Amino acid sequence: MISTLSTHKQVQIIKALAHPARLEIVQALVTREHSVSELQTIVGGDLSTVSKHLTQMRKAGWIDCKKHGQHVHYRLVCKCLPEFLECVENIGTNRSTCDC
Amino acid sequence: MISTLSTHKQVQIIKALAHPARLEIVQALVTREHSVSELQTIVGGDLSTVSKHLTQMRKAGWIDCKKHGQHVHYRLVCKCLPEFLECVENIGTNRSTCDC
DNA sequence: GCCAAGTTTGGCATTTTTGTCAAGTATTGG
DNA sequence: CCAATACTTGACAAAAATGCCAAACTTGGC
Numbered sequence: 001m002i003s004t005l006s007t008h009k010q011v012q013i014i015k016a017l018a019h020p021a022r023l024e025i026v027q028a029l030v031t032r033e034h035s036v037s038e039l040q041t042i043v044g045g046d047l048s049t050v051s052k053h054l055t056q057m058r059k060a061g062w063i064d065c066k067k068h069g070q071h072v073h074y075r076l077v078c079k080c081l082p083e084f085l086e087c088v089e090n091i092g093t094n095r096s097t098c099d100c
Numbered sequence: 101m102i103s104t105l106s107t108h109k110q111v112q113i114i115k116a117l118a119h120p121a122r123l124e125i126v127q128a129l130v131t132r133e134h135s136v137s138e139l140q141t142i143v144g145g146d147l148s149t150v151s152k153h154l155t156q157m158r159k160a161g162w163i164d165c166k167k168h169g170q171h172v173h174y175r176l177v178c179k180c181l182p183e184f185l186e187c188v189e190n191i192g193t194n195r196s197t198c199d200c
Numbered sequence: 201g202c203c204a205a206g207t208t209t210g211g212c213a214t215t216t217t218t219g220t221c222a223a224g225t226a227t228t229g230g
Numbered sequence: 231c232c233a234a235t236a237c238t239t240g241a242c243a244a245a246a247a248t249g250c251c252a253a254a255c256t257t258g259g260c
Contacts, residue, residue, distance in 0.1 A: 001130075001182055001185070003185065003188075003189055004192075004193065005189060008120065010185070010188050010189075011119060013191050013192055014114060014188060015115075017114050018118040019111060020111050023107055023110055023111055030101075035207090036207060037206065037207085045249070046249065046251080047206085051209085052209090055209095061191040062191055069257070070204095070257050070258065072208095077191070078191055080187040080191075083187060085110070086180075087181070087183060089103055089104070090178055091178050092104075092113055093105070094161060137236070137237085145220090146219065146220055146221080147237070148219085148220075148222095148237085148238070149220075150237095151237060151238055152219085167227085169227070170226075170234095170236045171236065172236075203259090203260085204257100204259090204260105205256100206255100207254105208253105208256095209252105209254070210251105210252090211251090212249105213248105213249095216245100216248085217246070217247080219243095219244085220244100221241090221242095222240090223238105223241100224237105224238080224240090225238070225239090226236080228236100229232100230231100230232085
């Protein structure tokens with residue numbers, strides 16, 4: 001299982017989720033798409049900060065967006081996020097011999 | 101699928117792999133365990149730097165270690181790493197409609 | 201066209217992460 | 231016990247990430 005991606009690209013993708021606000025955002029997007037201001041109410045902070053988080057995750061490839069009037073709707077691109085997070089869950093709950 | 105872990109803990113786990121050297125290290129550990137100096141020959145840089153990367157990943161829960169004479173052998177704790185990386189692979193190869 | 205709402209971008213100070221050197225701790229072989 | 235090998239820890243400078251403000255941009259309604 002050798003990656004076709006450069007290490008740098010893999011790191012970019014992983015790093016895109018390695019932040020509390022960004023993690024909360026993708027978790028919110030599992031359910032359904034959201035506009036930037038909706039996501040702001042979830043994660044708090046400045047709207048411009050939220051926008052930058054979204055840009056970073058979009059460039060990494062986790063999400064994409066579509067204009068919908070004045071709003072921009074962001075949504076998850078890949079359905080594998082839950083499996084990704086399940087692995088994180090296994091690590092965090094100390095299942096050393098997990099058979100995930 | 102609501103996490104039992106705090107966001108902070110999840111981020112700590114993800115962040116532990118969000119670095120080129122650390123990613124190369126865990127990928128090397130998929131095959132078999134390695135000592136710190138073996139890992140140094142793979143990722144380069146100072147031995148103390150490698151040691152610190154290992155400490156960070158151990159605290160996150162990805163790896164553990166055992167003393168073996170003068171050497172310290174590090175190994176992966178969880179077998180789910182390949183699935184984790186496969187998700188990264190899917191994102192990076194732009195399979196927007198991936199069914200992973 | 202003009203204004204307001206929603207979003208993005210630029211600039212910059214603050215914080216966090218990183219990497220190296222030096223010093224410290226263990227363990228083994230002689 | 232001594233010295234060498236393997237690793238860890240502390241301190242600190244350099245680099246990267248973060249967050250906020252202000253300004254710019256875009257779209258829809260009047």
